[in-house]
Amino acid sequence: MRTLIRPALSLFVLLTVMTGFIYPLVVTGIAQAVFSHEANGSLIGDGTVGSELIGQPFDDPKYFWGRPSATSPVPYNAGASSGSNLGPSNPALAEALRARVEAIRSVHGESLHNIPVDLVTASGSGLDPHVSPVGALYQIDRIANNRHLPRTRVRELVESHIEGRTFGFLGEPRVNILRLNFALDGLEPNE
Amino acid sequence: MTANALLQMVAYFVFLVALAVPLGGYMARVYTHEAGVAQRGLGAVERCLYRLCGIRADEEMTWKRYAFSVLLFNAVGILAVYGLQRLQHFLPLNPVGLGAVSPEVSFNTAVSFASNTNWQAYAGETTLSYLTQMIGLTVQNFVSAATGMAVLVALIRGWTRRTTEGLGSFWVDLTRSTLYILLPLSLVLAIALVSQGVVQTLDPQATVSLLDPWATDAGEIITEQTIARGPAASQVAIKQLGTNGGGFYNVNSAHPLENPTPLSNFLQLLSILLIPAALCFTFGTLVKDKRQGWAIFAAMMLIFVPMTVLTVVAEQSGTPLLSSLGLHENMEGKEVRFGIVNSALWATATTAASNGSVNAMHDSFTPLGGMIPMVLMQLGEIVFGGVGSGLYGMLIYAIMAVFIAGLMVGRTPEYLGKKIEAFEMKMASLVILLPASAVLLGTAIACVLPAGTAPLGNPGIHGFSEILYAFSSGANNNGSAFGGLTVNGTFYSIGIGLCMLVGRYWVIIPVLAIAGSLAKKKTIPISVGTLPTHTPLFVLLLVATIILVGALTFIPALALGPVVEHLTLSNR
Structure with a gap:
């Protein structure tokens, strides 16, 4: 079961980067460019x-x-x-x-x-x-x-x-x- | 019920089916590695992830190894979210300068998001920094949903495979669910929501002046309004698609910046049931008999539609108190742009699915209008339910139904060509009994302890309903609440936290055990004695099993809460 530790940790970090940084920042970028009035409240x-x-x-x-x-x-x-x-x-x-x-x-x-x-x-x-x-x-x-x-x-x-x-x-x-x-x-x- | 109410509901069901059927087919192709265009576009990213993580794409895990991977990955997530909250005041992206979250609320929130419950012991805009919301909660919104889908796919492989130990790789199922399904859908939905006015900014709150300055009771004149903002749309999109439900703001999708228009409401409402409904068709495609998927879908609809109608009627009828004042509909805790129909429809959809987001305050619903959401949660979150978790729960009930049918005719029960034997039945009983016990025991303990009754927001019978609702929501991983109950104290933070752990992981382990046991068996050919499981008869049998188990377990508790409240109100 020790062979599972590396995938668990590294996949968690990489998915965090993708869904926690890249995804919200891409949405923010598009939102600010296309719908800046709405995106800002x-x-x-x-x-x-x-x-x-x-x-x-x-x-x-x-x-x-x-x-x-x-x-x-x-x-x-x-x-x-x-x-x-x-x-x-x-x-x-x-x-x-x-x-x-x-x-x-x-x-x-x-x-x-x-x-x-x-x-x-x-x-x-x-x-x-x-x-x-x-x-x-x-x-x-x-x-x-x-x-x-x-x-x-x-x-x-x-x-x-x-x-x-x-x-x-x-x-x-x-x-x-x-x-x-x-x-x-x-x-x-x-x- | 008015004609417009009917029209809005029919439109909702039509769009739901029209989108769920093709999506279900696409998801089946994702899990059989035939996802065409998406795979060509994102395949490089997928392979890169596996290389960096040392994952073999063709690994076959036994059920124990699969389960251990699920638990390990979820434990990492819980620790990360806990740590983020405790340290957020040292970390960037905290423009308001919010302090560390208390240990018990941090524990509760970490478990809540990892278990796909998204119970809110925190108040979004006043507790969590943008960083915590983004890399803590948003990430868990994705991976907890993907975990549910992975476990479901593993269970389905129990039927599609024969005489093998292998259930596929959790890492691959998790990655593919996130990359090919959740991320693209969320991106599209998030942008659509921004176009309606959902905020998406990294700027701090905005300050505006009041047109009509407000004098407080103390004589102070308030001239400004501070509007909390943040990267909400990206989180709201996955909160709905992943049946998570944890709000960016305290009042969740009732907040005008989280759900500004009837169209944003319709889109969010569709997203709540979209993936859980589509997975029925994924299931049908994967077991190579689409009728099986339709049968499960029909059983879910057969429970869902009457429940929705009941809630709409209850809220439109109001209460005797309102009538005595010349008021006819119950608008307390509801928003004008949604009105009764969309608030009631949402309340049933969000509790049928284990979503738990709200666009109206359930605590202020009429007694019967508030009881329906409670019942839907207590049935075990299987009427659509959580992404993945709803359908694997429903398949457990299907096993239960064929078992009961088998007892009646004296044959060994079988489902989709696999014999259902003692081991499967033991595990299925655990899946059904553990969350139900957590609800009833938790409620009982809370009722006798001062720590359980002191945080009540409403006195008397309704206070009991608040407690029952809280434990029903926690142990079934829903996350909605009768919000009058103050839940950020130690008792509820820890108590509900433990219920969420039971409701999620003590269900996943037996489900995977069933998957492992089924995969090892031979497939038996269909004979004249086989009970067909795609017929209206089986659908009715399945629905009856669910209602019977739910009713036997929860009618006494419901009688003490919403039923008594309804009767006392009408006899006043």
């Missing part, structure tokens, strides 16, 4: 105002709000992703959901519509950049009032930011909240 603008794939926390009534985030110590901490991991029978989950429903209702009033479920449940990553189209449309009255904008303009803006399912069937329709809020800042009031 899909950063917006000069790279200092955010990533189009990473959500940001919003609580100002003038902005669209995204999903609750369970990262610590602050929400949307993109250095330490985390979900809430609260189980379905956990009283803490019931409490959190009730508090969020309450908070959303107190700001938006008793709407005819149900509260969109994604606005009151924490995302898996804590960094979800999207809400559902219903989740964004639910907020347009609040935005229009706070920004003194006509309701139809806000609605149009949201509708122009809805991304459909990929190829018409994959995934779910969604709205990127950071992009939407950037576009919102670009609208002039009472134009």
Whole structure:
């Protein structure tokens, strides 16, 4: 069995070189050459105002709000992703959901519509950049009032930011909240 | 279930079969050294590797020598990953300056990646340096998958060869699996993922300003966001293809930089089952009866499809708590771009395969939605299962099924022309009993020790489910978790670490022993009394055997966890 030691050690070293150095470096090289925007985190603008794939926390009534985030110590901490991991029978989950429903209702009033479920449940990553189209449309009255904008303009803006399912069937329709809020800042009031 | 849910699932199965059939044929040619173009292109690299390592390409190993090679190579890997983590603060490619990982977490992670489990006691972006991720984890992602494929091929040779001791060379099977199958597929997938937005850079994290500065409860104003980056795509590609599942980031494929779009999700989802499904067809080709491969594939699908439907329905139905608040679907722990359907589909695929990557937090699934993944793991990771390991596990169940059929009609059981006798049955029993005992004993011990219950993230019944899920995942080499459980303490690091060792190596050794015993036997010709093993009847018998063994072993434990939780929730 001693004859196995050399193949074991030397094959391990050589496969490490191939799969641990050459492979990731080749992928990095191709990625940086062909898809440098995506490979570096899909950063917006000069790279200092955010990533189009990473959500940001919003609580100002003038902005669209995204999903609750369970990262610590602050929400949307993109250095330490985390979900809430609260189980379905956990009283803490019931409490959190009730508090969020309450908070959303107190700001938006008793709407005819149900509260969109994604606005009151924490995302898996804590960094979800999207809400559902219903989740964004639910907020347009609040935005229009706070920004003194006509309701139809806000609605149009949201509708122009809805991304459909990929190829018409994959995934779910969604709205990127950071992009939407950037576009919102670009609208002039009472134009 | 909605029409779109159905459409996404059907599309998934169609693409899976369309890709798995040709890939299965190609892999068979890799193991019979007839891989055409690939062999001409990469043959020089392969021969060079053998020369440098002193490997004889035509060596024939006995099962004991084969098993010893597997263990030795894996031991080297465990030591290397352990060492890398303990010394990462002295080594380069650590732009964030992360410190040494604790001994118990290092042990756990080393075993976890060598055994193809990829249980995460670490949090990727805050624990491991780029170097550790690259030459520690990525390398193990490749070689642990290749180890599984090698052991499978050795087992198949038990049927294709007669009256010989030789099962082929582990070094050759390992090298060919890596070089001709895993590396080219990973390269293509990694680039495709980058195009969708998965990061691949050696630069440190990016800092961006917040559009709406955030005031903390303490009154501090946060104006910046730090975005962790790294060489993720190269690792994510092999993590899915090799049924490894260990994430680059803490939340794995729920992270927008690890799985940014519905298309990246679809590609990753396909890769999870691709090689395990294709190996069924490799098996059919190698035993020169493709119907045998289709029969095994059909048995896997027969368990997988209903399980997927159940999970989707459970998550779409939500819980009474959600309904009382006017909310109808369970989106806690899920991402908007994937929604319910892709999260549920992923949860079943990743636990049917021993992948264990997640795109939603299983801990927050409804009780029944979270039970299905647990059941799929407890069946022994054989419904597709790990690359190689899933199919060799399934073949053990096929042996079990022909044995039961043999008892019913009073004939010596045989499978693919080889008699199944006492030695094979003893070894097959070990393969089935050892991981199951590890799950139940581990759970029992954790429940009575304070060290086992203190790290629970959820109180009450769901806490028990967290423990049961953890040991089911570890001992069956899956790696997904009910993430509320804090597992970087000593008890779970060591406990789950030991379960992973049992679930991997105490299965590989009996499997290779069966291979060795089968290869020595003569092939018996098919007669009228032979039970055909490619018929719907056999497929049903196989499925029934699996369900029966799984149910007898785990129903009591499941009844104490998710079943009770479901009943209490609905009667509140």
